[in-house]
Amino acid sequence: MFHGMWILGFVALLPFVLREIPMAALGAILVVTGWRLVSLHHARHLFSHYGVLPAFIWAATLVTVVAADLLTGVLVGIGLSMLELVPHARGLKLKVSEGAEGAQHAINLSGAATFVSLPKLSDTLERAPAGTPVRLDVSGLRTVDHTCSELIKDWFQRRRAAGDSVELLGGRGKTAALAH
Structure with a gap:
């Protein structure tokens, strides 16, 4: 984030300084920065x-960034x-229900967990009280894309590392991807 803010600041506030830097040097900086961002x-x-x-x-995305430009690659x-x-356009809604069930905090997910619903899913998981056992039920999910799967996996690992008890319930295919 800071790197991006520095670049924006220089481009917006000091364009006359950037004109003095040889284009080959700026190109080399972009290549090195890009290479460090690429993770095989x-x-x-x-x-x-x-x-x-x-x-x-x-x-x-990588090829388009290199062949065209950053904005085109991102698009x-x-x-x-x-x-x-x-394939999931008809039912992209993620339904979340949560609350206390005895001594544990229960979170039930149903519908589709895609990058569209990532903020909602993240907020729900982070609201789970620390130090309280959590039961996460994903059995109602029809689909889980890789971004949500990674988010759940990372949250699961952080909770376990903090010593919190986490129980994951759901279909075999979903839990296998989420638990690893």
Whole structure:
């Protein structure tokens, strides 16, 4: 974030200074920065855990950023991610119910957990009180995309690392992806 703010500040406030820097040097900085942002490990993780489509979206975004420009690459990535939602377009709503059930905090998810509902899912998981056992029921989810799966997995690992008890209920395919 700070890197982006520094660049924006220089471009907006000091464009005359940027004109004095050789384009080849600016290009080299962009190449080095871009290379550091590219994680082949992440691409292999997407492919092995979530299949061809998320890895293809990652690769297409990368190629478009390099071949065209950053804005075009980001737009291609967003557009391809939207295509991932087409099979589920009729029911993209994530339904959440939560509350205390005895001594534990119960969270029930149903519908579709996609990147569209990521903020809602994140807020729900973060509201779970610390130090309280949590039961997360994903059995009502029809689909879980890789972004929500990663969010749940990371939240699950943070809760477990903090010593909190977390119980995950759901269909075999969903929990296998979420628990690993």
